[in-house]
Amino acid sequence: MNRVWTKTWLILWMGLQLATIGAAQPKDRWHAGSAKDLKGEVLTLYVFLETDAAPWSSEDKKTKLAELGTAQQWLVRQASKWDVLLEFARRPLGNNESIQLEHIPTGTGSGKERVDWAKEILKKSGYRNARQAYRKLSRKTGFDNLQLLFFANTGGISYAMRYAKNINKRKYFMEAVLIYQRYDNDAHMPVEAIIAHEILHLYGAWDLYTTYAQTTDRHQKAQELFPDDIMLRVGYDLNHLKVDDLTAWLVGWNKTEQPIFEWFRPADFSR
Numbered sequence: 308m309n310r311v312w313t314k315t316w317l318i319l320w321m322g323l324q325l326a327t328i329g330a331a332q333p334k335d336r337w338h339a340g341s342a343k344d345l346k347g348e349v350l351t352l353y354v355f356l357e358t359d360a361a362p363w364s365s366e367d368k369k370t371k372l373a374e375l376g377t378a379q380q381w382l383v384r385q386a387s388k389w390d391v392l393l394e395f396a397r398r399p400l401g402n403n404e405s406i407q408l409e410h411i412p413t414g415t416g417s418g419k420e421r422v423d424w425a426k427e428i429l430k431k432s433g434y435r436n437a438r439q440a441y442r443k444l445s446r447k448t449g450f451d452n453l454q455l456l457f458f459a460n461t462g463g464i465s466y467a468m469r470y471a472k473n474i475n476k477r478k479y480f481m482e483a484v485l486i487y488q489r490y491d492n493d494a495h496m497p498v499e500a501i502i503a504h505e506i507l508h509l510y511g512a513w514d515l516y517t518t519y520a521q522t523t524d525r526h527q528k529a530q531e532l533f534p535d536d537i538m539l540r541v542g543y544d545l546n547h548l549k550v551d552d553l554t555a556w557l558v559g560w561n562k563t564e565q566p567i568f569e570w571f572r573p574a575d576f577s578r
């Protein structure tokens with residue numbers, strides 16, 4: 308075959324690969340937004356959110372960045388178990404690591420939390436909107452696979468803000484996770500596992516425990532089938548947790564679909 312044909316076949320083959328992978332998730336979520344794919348090179352842009360009453364200490368910031376590093380290293384190791392090459396880079400979003408806010412609302416795990424954080428934080432960092440920020444940031448950094456990570460110096464249930472193709476690009480295109488300092492009842496929380504869990508959400512992973520969008524029977528079934536999956540439970544020892552078959556399939560690492568997988572789809576990931 309001549310070179311043009313080889314190229315055509317290559318493109319066709321790649322298209323087929325994508326189509327096969329795309330079967331895992333509806334197209335509106337998969338490969339949508341700034342956090343494109345959990346493989347290759349991914350850049351995390353982080354910001355410390357604080358208030359007058361609760362500023363971040365440099366010691367606490369250091370701890371957070373170390374926890375982020377551990378979470379990312381764990382994700383890289385998990386990816387390699389599925390023969391997927393993954394690398395993370397990270398840097399502060401703006402010149403200033405911290406952004407002051409009047410008030411930081413708590414995350415309640417209700418599904419009714421504020422989801423337009425990215426837009427506000429990007430505006431405070433000098434960008435017009437999330438879509439423009441993505442263009443500028445990807446040009447400036449050379450990464451097209453970007454995610455925002457906000458550390459909030461207050462208590463709450465951390466959550467991920469995913470983009471879907473039919474929602475407002477200017478508000479939501481930059482995908483972000485909001486990580487609280489502790490739980491909303493002030494209890495200490497396993498930050499590293501929570502960071503990894505929330506990052507996986509940006510790439511399509513479903514909650515496997517009971518939430519406003521996930522049922523108890525699915526939670527119980529997940530305990531049976533994927534007892535150590537990080538989307539089912541988090542904990543202080545990352546060595547006891549993994550990205551199991553279902554979650555790996557959802558993020559595109561595992562190419563082998565099992566009939567039961569679709570049954571676990573939660574209400575907030577509608578087709």
Ligand SMILES: [Zn+2]
Nearest residue numbers: 504508513514
């Ligand atoms: Zn979750």
